[in-house]
Ligand SMILES: Nc1ncnc2c1ncn2[C@@H]1O[C@H](COP(=O)(O)OP(=O)(O)OP(=O)(O)O)[C@@H](O)[C@H]1O
């Protein structure tokens with residue numbers, strides 16, 4: 519029998535509304551400690567909003583968000599700060615500060631949440647940058663000077679800067695070519711193998727969902743329609759779940775065909 523301590527995150531009866539639009543309607547989801555959980559579902563199904571609610575950037579209209587057993591809505595500011603030290607986030611649009619070079623961007627969580635001095639922060643940021651497979655000179659570049667794949671790696675380097683117990687990644691491979699995407703998959707798995715953080719990944723990338731995630735939750739109709747390992751989801755009966763995966767397979771096949779034409 520699972521107990522509260524087994525979960526990194528518990529979402530209970532989440533409701534989210536924007537005006538008359540209902541995005542989530544009684545959504546329940548529990549993320550186990552140490553697992554890599556994928557969040558899939560059609561565009562607009564509320565994946566990014568749910569992620570923002572998990573990190574307290576947005577309050578659900580109703581329901582509770584529990585992180586490591588603590589209700590986000592009842593935390594004092596020092597408790598909230600303490601919790602933020604324990605997670606790392608990579609936003610859908612990267613979220614790096616355009617005016618800061620990569621090394622300073624990666625060093626930001628360390629400046630905010632540790633007592634390390636400037637030189638130590640610089641060294642640790644360089645280490646994280648190297649860990650993500652970026653070339654040594656990438657640290658001195660501005661985000662605008664990086665390719666899409668490099669930008670994703672830099673954002674990941676910042677998300678893992680503090681060795682978080684919990685990692686949130688919003689579409690870490692969208693817009694990448696297959697080789698760069700495979701590099702990011704490997705990077706996530708390597709990061710996980712080191713300290714076994716719980717990882718929540720929003721993604722439509724079928725290879726990532728199959729190869730990286732322990733379980734995948736499919737969002738739709740305001741809730742989690744299915745939650746299981748991909749092998750089981752691939753045989754799922756729910757028509758929306760079936761339609762979602764067959765659409766993704768079709769999109770991937772046509773992207774591959776277009777690559778063939780371009781080659
Ligand atoms: N701050 C906001 N104000 C009003 N509506 C919002 C806001 N944020 C999100 N929405 C709406 O909520 C719905 C869910 O948005 P969300 O970004 O979570 O989708 P998603 O599942 O991440 O989609 P995608 O796969 O395209 O990234 C969308 O209809 C969006 O327009």
Ligand SMILES: [Mg+2]
Nearest residue numbers: 565566567610
């Ligand atoms: Mg999104």
